[in-house]
Amino acid sequence: xxxxxxxxxxxxSPQMKHVAQQESVSEETIQQYVAExxxxxxxxxxxxxxxxxxxxxxxxxxxxxNIGTSSDYGSIDSELEKLRLTIQFxxxxxxxxxxxxxxxxxxxxxxxxxxxxxGTVPIYQAGIEAIERHGAIVNMSxxxxxxxxxxxxxxxxxxxxxxxxxxxxxxxxxxxxxxxTDIVSRGGxxxxxxxxxxxxxxxLYEYYDRLLDLARRFDVTLSLGDGMRPGSLADATDRAQVExxxxxxxxxxxxxxxxxxxMVEGPGHVPLDQITTNVQLEKSLCHGAPxxxxxxxxxxxxxxxxxxxxxxxxxIAAASGADFLCYVTPAEHLSLPDAEDVKIGVxxxxxxxxxxxxxxxxxRAAEWDRKMSVARKNLDWESQAALSLDPEKVRxxxxxxxxxxxxxxxxxxYCAMALVEKYLGIxxxxx
Amino acid sequence: xxxxxxxxxxxxSPQMKHVAQQESVSEETIQQYVAExxxxxxxxxxxxxxxxxxxxxxxxxxxxxNIGTSSDYGSIDSELEKLRLTIQFxxxxxxxxxxxxxxxxxxxxxxxxxxxxxGTVPIYQAGIEAIERHGAIVNMSxxxxxxxxxxxxxxxxxxxxxxxxxxxxxxxxxxxxxxxTDIVSRGGxxxxxxxxxxxxxxxLYEYYDRLLDLARRFDVTLSLGDGMRPGSLADATDRAQVExxxxxxxxxxxxxxxxxxxMVEGPGHVPLDQITTNVQLEKSLCHGAPxxxxxxxxxxxxxxxxxxxxxxxxxIAAASGADFLCYVTPAEHLSLPDAEDVKIGVxxxxxxxxxxxxxxxxxRAAEWDRKMSVARKNLDWESQAALSLDPEKVRxxxxxxxxxxxxxxxxxxYCAMALVEKYLGIxxxxx
Numbered sequence: 023x024x025x026x027x028x029x030x031x032x033x034x035s036p037q038m039k040h041v042a043q044q045e046s047v048s049e050e051t052i053q054q055y056v057a058e059x060x061x062x063x064x065x066x067x068x069x070x071x072x073x074x075x076x077x078x079x080x081x082x083x084x085x086x087x088n089i090g091t092s093s094d095y096g097s098i099d100s101e102l103e104k105l106r107l108t109i110q111f112x113x114x115x116x117x118x119x120x121x122x123x124x125x126x127x128x129x130x131x132x133x134x135x136x137x138x139x140x141g142t143v144p145i146y147q148a149g150i151e152a153i154e155r156h157g158a159i160v161n162m163s164x165x166x167x168x169x170x171x172x173x174x175x176x177x178x179x180x181x182x183x184x185x186x187x188x189x190x191x192x193x194x195x196x197x198x199x200x201x202x203t204d205i206v207s208r209g210g211x212x213x214x215x216x217x218x219x220x221x222x223x224x225x226l227y228e229y230y231d232r233l234l235d236l237a238r239r240f241d242v243t244l245s246l247g248d249g250m251r252p253g254s255l256a257d258a259t260d261r262a263q264v265e266x267x268x269x270x271x272x273x274x275x276x277x278x279x280x281x282x283x284x285m286v287e288g289p290g291h292v293p294l295d296q297i298t299t300n301v302q303l304e305k306s307l308c309h310g311a312p313x314x315x316x317x318x319x320x321x322x323x324x325x326x327x328x329x330x331x332x333x334x335x336x337x338i339a340a341a342s343g344a345d346f347l348c349y350v351t352p353a354e355h356l357s358l359p360d361a362e363d364v365k366i367g368v369x370x371x372x373x374x375x376x377x378x379x380x381x382x383x384x385x386r387a388a389e390w391d392r393k394m395s396v397a398r399k400n401l402d403w404e405s406q407a408a409l410s411l412d413p414e415k416v417r418x419x420x421x422x423x424x425x426x427x428x429x430x431x432x433x434x435x436y437c438a439m440a441l442v443e444k445y446l447g448i449x450x451x452x453x
Numbered sequence: 454x455x456x457x458x459x460x461x462x463x464x465x466s467p468q469m470k471h472v473a474q475q476e477s478v479s480e481e482t483i484q485q486y487v488a489e490x491x492x493x494x495x496x497x498x499x500x501x502x503x504x505x506x507x508x509x510x511x512x513x514x515x516x517x518x519n520i521g522t523s524s525d526y527g528s529i530d531s532e533l534e535k536l537r538l539t540i541q542f543x544x545x546x547x548x549x550x551x552x553x554x555x556x557x558x559x560x561x562x563x564x565x566x567x568x569x570x571x572g573t574v575p576i577y578q579a580g581i582e583a584i585e586r587h588g589a590i591v592n593m594s595x596x597x598x599x600x601x602x603x604x605x606x607x608x609x610x611x612x613x614x615x616x617x618x619x620x621x622x623x624x625x626x627x628x629x630x631x632x633x634t635d636i637v638s639r640g641g642x643x644x645x646x647x648x649x650x651x652x653x654x655x656x657l658y659e660y661y662d663r664l665l666d667l668a669r670r671f672d673v674t675l676s677l678g679d680g681m682r683p684g685s686l687a688d689a690t691d692r693a694q695v696e697x698x699x700x701x702x703x704x705x706x707x708x709x710x711x712x713x714x715x716m717v718e719g720p721g722h723v724p725l726d727q728i729t730t731n732v733q734l735e736k737s738l739c740h741g742a743p744x745x746x747x748x749x750x751x752x753x754x755x756x757x758x759x760x761x762x763x764x765x766x767x768x769i770a771a772a773s774g775a776d777f778l779c780y781v782t783p784a785e786h787l788s789l790p791d792a793e794d795v796k797i798g799v800x801x802x803x804x805x806x807x808x809x810x811x812x813x814x815x816x817r818a819a820e821w822d823r824k825m826s827v828a829r830k831n832l833d834w835e836s837q838a839a840l841s842l843d844p845e846k847v848r849x850x851x852x853x854x855x856x857x858x859x860x861x862x863x864x865x866x867y868c869a870m871a872l873v874e875k876y877l878g879i880x881x882x883x884x
Contacts, residue, residue, distance in 0.1 A: 093865030095854045121867050149867070160876075197877075202826045204873045211869035215876035253869075254826030255811060255819065291826075293819075294772050295812035320768060320808035322822040322829070325837060326846040330801050333761050334768045334808055337751060341725050355829065355837075356850040357862045370761050377751035377765055380686060381726035388686065388724075391753040395633045395685030395722075398753070398786065406756060406786075415757040419787040423526045431788045434524030436552050436577070438642035438684075442635045445591075445646035446628075 024241040025065060027281040029057035037063050041076035046386065055079050059274070060310040062181075062283040064115070064139040064243040069178035073137045075114045077285065078312035082384055083340040083375035086141065086314070086348045087113040087368050090120035091128060092358045098128050104364045105132055111368040111411070113349070115181070117141040121150060130177055139180035141245060144171045149212045159212050160219035167225055168232060175236055181243040183287065184233060185209045186226040187269040188249035190217065196250065196262040203253035206290070210249020230273060234280040243283040245314055246270045251290035254322050258292045259300060271307040285312035285346065288339075292318035297335055301342040314346040315339045328354040329370035336371060340378030347371050369411050399439055401428045455672040456496060458712040460488035468494045472507035477817065486510050490705070491741040493612075493714040495546070495570040495674040500609035504568045506545045508716065509743035513815055514771040514806035517572065517745070517779045518544040518799050521551035522559060523789045529559050535795045536563055542799040542842070544780070546612070548572040552581060561608055570611035572676060575602045580643045590643050591650035598656055603667055612674040614718065615664060616640045617657040618700040619680035621648065627681065627693040634684035637721075641680020661704060665711040674714040676745055677701045682721035685753050689723045690731060702738040716743035716777065719770075723749035728766055732773040745777040746770045759785040760801035767802060771809030778802050800842050830870055832859045 028035050034053055041063055042049040055061035061078035077084050089104040090096065101120065108116050116138050120128045125147055133140050148170035152162035171182065188210050196204070205211050213224055226233060237244055250266040252258040270286050277284035286308045292300055297318055304313045318335035319328060332350035340347060351359040351367035359367065379387035390409065397405035407416040420430055429437030459466050465484055472494055473480040486492035492509035508515050520535040521527065532551065539547050547569050551559045556578055564571050579601035583593035605613065619641050627635070636642050644655055657664060668675055681697040683689040701717050708715035717739045723731055728749055735744045749766035750759060763781035771778060782790040782798035790798065810818035821840065828836035838847040851861055860868030 092862055093867060094856050094862045095865075122865065146867070159872075193877075202823060203830045203870070204877060206869050208864060208867055208869045208872075211872040211876075212867075215872050218876050254829070255822045256826060293811050294768060294808050321804060321811065322825045323807065323841055324800075324804045325825075325841045326843050326850055327800055327804060330761050330764050330804050331808070334765050334805065337725060337765045338769065353850055353853075353863065355861070355863075356847060357853050357856075359863075360853070369755075369758055373752060373755045373758060373761050374765065376754065377725050377762070380724050380752065391686045392633060394753045394756075395687060398685070399634045410754055410756045412757050416787060419757055419784055422784075422788050422791070425525050425788075430786070431523055431525045432784065432786075432790075433639060434526075434553065436524060436580070436639055436643075438637050438639045439634070441590075441639075441642040441646050445642075445649050446624075446635060 024238055024281050024283060025056055025063045026059065026278065026283050029053045030281070037065050037074040040074055045076060045081050047080055051080060052076065059278045059284065060312065062243045062285050062312050064180035064283070066175065066178045066180045066240050066242055068176065068240060069133060069140065069180055071134060071137055072139060072180065075139060077346045079310065081345070082387070083378050084114035084346045085368065085371045085375050086115040086117055086346060087364060088117045088119050088348065089364060090118045091122040093122040095358050096120070096122060098131055100361070101128060101132065102135060103361050105135060107361055107365045108368055109138060111365055112372050113138065113368045115139045115141060119143060119146065121146050125150065129174065133178045141181040141183065142174055142179045143183040143209045144174050145185070145209045145212050147174070160216050162216060164225045164229065168236070171233065172236055175240040175242045179242060181245045183209060183245045183247040184226050185213050185247040185249035186224065186230055186233070186273050187246060187266040188213050188224050189227050189269060190223055192250055192262055192266050192269065193217065195265045199261055201260070202256045205249060206253030207247065207249045207251055209247055213249060230276065234277060234282050237282045238280060241283070243285065244277055246273055246284060246286045248287045248289065251288065251316065252292065254291050255293050258289060259296050263289070264303065267303060267307050271309065274308045274311045285314050288313055288315040288344070289318050290316055291322055292320065292335060294320045294335070294338065297338045298342040301339055301344050305343055312345040313343065314348065315344045316348040317350055319350065325355045326352060328352065329367050333370040333374040336374035337377045340375055341381040347375055372411055401439060455669055455712050455714060456487055456494045457490065457709065457714050460484045461712070468496050468505040471505055476507060476512050478511055482511065483507065490709040490715065491743065493674045493716050493743050495611035495714070497606065497609045497611045497671050497673055499607060499671060500564060500571065500611055502565060502568055503570060503611065506570060508777045510741065512776070513818070514809050515545035515777045516799065516802045516806050517546040517548055517777060518795060519548045519550050519779065520795060521549045522553040524553040526789050527551070527553060529562055531792070532559060532563065533566060534792050536566060538792055538796045539799055540569060542796055543803050544569065544799045546570045546572060550574060550577065552577050556581065560605065564609045572612040572614065573605055573610045574614040574640045575605050576616070576640045576643050578605070591647050593647060595656045595660065599663060599667070602664065606667055606671040606673045610673060612676045614640060614676045614678040615657050616644050616678040616680040617655065617661055617664070617704050618677060618697040619644050619655050620658050620700060621654055623681055623693055623697050623700065624648065626696045630692055632691070632693070633687045636680060637684030638678065638680045638682055640678055644680060661707065665708060665713050668713045669711060672714070674716065675708055677704055677715060677717045679718045679720065682719065682747065683723065685722050686724050689720060690727050694720070695734065698734060698738050702740065705739045705742045716745050719744055719746040719775070720749050721747055722753055723751065723766060725751045725766070725769065728769045729773040732770055732775050736774055743776040744774065745779065746775045747779040748781055750781065756786045757783060759783065760798050764801040764805040767805035768808045771806055772812040778806055803842055832870060
């Protein structure tokens, strides 16, 4: 039985208990929210190395890191190193988006090695195999697509991005208006190409019940993908995007009825002042399903620094109610991220998630900041490093220039903390 | 006459005309807002190399970069290199916060070299000279302080941080409550030490008219400093901070009456959900004076990455109405920033300012993003680099891995842009 089915029946799974303890939330609340579908616990019955995480209502904001090879670059070793960094710097989930090399073997290795929930986009595998076997993605058969999903589910993938909301009606809406960047979702583009070439409905929509059957068997959480997510600010919150979101909301209901856990993916590129609107729309149209956003990026012009652009958007989204942030690395829009990009991407996204946790009133989150500030007030550099997101970097930067006194080289002899301590006579140690 | 006096009399200065053209705002509007004090144009009559900028109502959000030596490190050469990067990467102002070496000579060199408005915190010079001459900051005479201000004003400094709102009443409020990090403003700490040791009122408050006289003579814009700005989330929006802000609001009125341009400085460390409140408070209490925020940092725990923390807070503050963002570098809280830190700090702050400009409805800002997205859709890599904030970095990251096709190494053969172009048959070139 899935976590959702168990919760509906009033049972409390080990995964629910674990999440309750991890989040300092009562077991009853976790069970209730899993039962109503506002919390998901991606936990494939075949993923034996998993330490489960909850995503959704009343929980801390979670962070996902995308890793994986491209058709041009990457190897099993490079991707395992990225997985290691992803775990070390505190991500809560990892998606293997490999599209190059032996992608089945890479995925199996990552699932086996990962204590984090692992997500995939199965149409990548199905599409690439269709190119290898039949010469083009558009020659993929519907059975090919479901075979890839079944294989990955059986291997222990915890959540899958499935672009079920890209329908012929959505494409018609897209065509009736103008867009600057049309479709930027790879999975969405695979499907749209297939649908237009074959003049058929999206098989993930038409045969959604078949998908639900597979997902239920292994308790795969569906991550309902946004094939119409805007790839530029100019396209944000447009008719194609909102049409798809309405469809995804309907599919959330059907998943819940079938005992399948489901969350919903969101944009993308969104002007800062439309982010809260996007979150409220999702929560309303999708009946409180956990919202998993990619970014959002608050400008298109910051290539090379899009981890910062995404941290701005992600913090605002999460403070407005988004539950799960997909990281963006400095390599976004430019190249496959390397290990250092992955590390920086995770840290930037963690900053956004943590800032939102504080804004959402999570006591443990605020307590962490208080401890750091007490250490700062006391000029206790080792505690500051230990409490930081990247202790090694803190030590490195602090020690870059030696300082004559107890303060850092920024203020040197004229440290406000030291001055106030002397004249105001208030010590932070008592706080 | 100052810009404010000219505007009040209905005159249109070359500086106002320049700002009107730069911002695509009518000359009448600029004149009206300068006259009412909701726009400032920091332009010391003796700063001959200046290309003026406007800060405030209806204008694009501006970015300041702090440079300068510390008692431990830095030289005239290192600071000039930072100034060069500050200008290259698009900051709108620079503050010389030097506290080490021959600080007068460093400042004179920076003012002469800078096309950007230059700001300072004159009490640094006064305090350091007091240590050299009299053994301690607390032995600084009131004339010493005003002499430093006069010297800097005469040399062409365009705006000065003056912590006039740190009064005995503010300190009393601070003492009556607990704070985690007390005072983290260096200038504020210098003054509080002096006030407590000498048992006197803040001379910048008591002799504010003397300050206004000096400022008016050279048209120095007062940047009313927040000595009580919170240095940790736990201290944000507390009584000491708001008490000081009320005093600063009164001092804004007095500055305007005296024909002196004034803006107000703000925090600091602020939880994400309190940022808009802080901006609205300033706008209300200070009668629409331009708001210059340091950050705000939305968490205390991200040392080493505080440019990201500040970009999140800065974007939200500016979208809520803040006018001027002081950058924060990755070295914040840890060491004196080096040239690379300065570059990254400027870019992070520019991302925040630009994202806010779009949210505030600035057409030119959105147009820039549209151009970038059209180039992206067309896989036109050279235009993407040229339109980005850091063209060199875009080329570097894009070329890190060669890609077999026209796309980048992230998606390789499976680029959504290329796929959609093929199957959907919509070309972005027509957008």
